[in-house]
Amino acid sequence: MNIEIEHRDDILIIRPLGRLDSSSSPELEQLLTEQLDAGCQRLVLDFSGLSYISSAGLRVVLLAGKKLRASQGKIVLAALQDMVHDVFDMSGFLTLFAVARTLDEGLAQV
Structure with missing residues (x-):
């Protein structure tokens, strides 16, 4: 899995690509923890490139x-x-x- 990170004003967009399972979820968890501990208050998880998620990802x-x-x-x-x-x-x-159908709708909701 790869993870793309984007900032739009004070909104953090995280885009995991591929499969989010027990082998890849620790990487996403660490990234999210760092960002949230640093004060991120508005987050959009863009799952457009995510093909699979396991219970570890959930x-x-x-x-x-x-x-x-x-x-x-x-x-x-x-x-x-x-x-x-x-x-x-x-x-x-x-x-x-x-939940939003598109990234733009997600940005409008957060």
């Missing part, structure tokens, strides 16, 4: 959401591929997070 997203909620921040999940969307749906995570 855990990382959940941890980021909890940290942001505790600090009154916002997180939006954007551009979920069908398979990734199905995993979020089956796990009940779609009720926990704001």
Whole structure:
């Protein structure tokens, strides 16, 4: 998995590419932890390039959401591929997070 990082004003966009599973989730978790500990309050996770997410990946997203909620921040999940969307749906995570069809819609929501 590769991870692209982009800043638009005070919004952090993180774009994981490939598969987010038990072998790649520690890298994303470390990156998110560093950014949130540094004061990031507005986060968009752009999943347009993510083809697969496992329970380990869901855990990382959940941890980021909890940290942001505790600090009154916002997180939006954007551009979920069908398979990734199905995993979020089956796990009940779609009720926990704001979800946008596109990155631009996600930026508008955060």
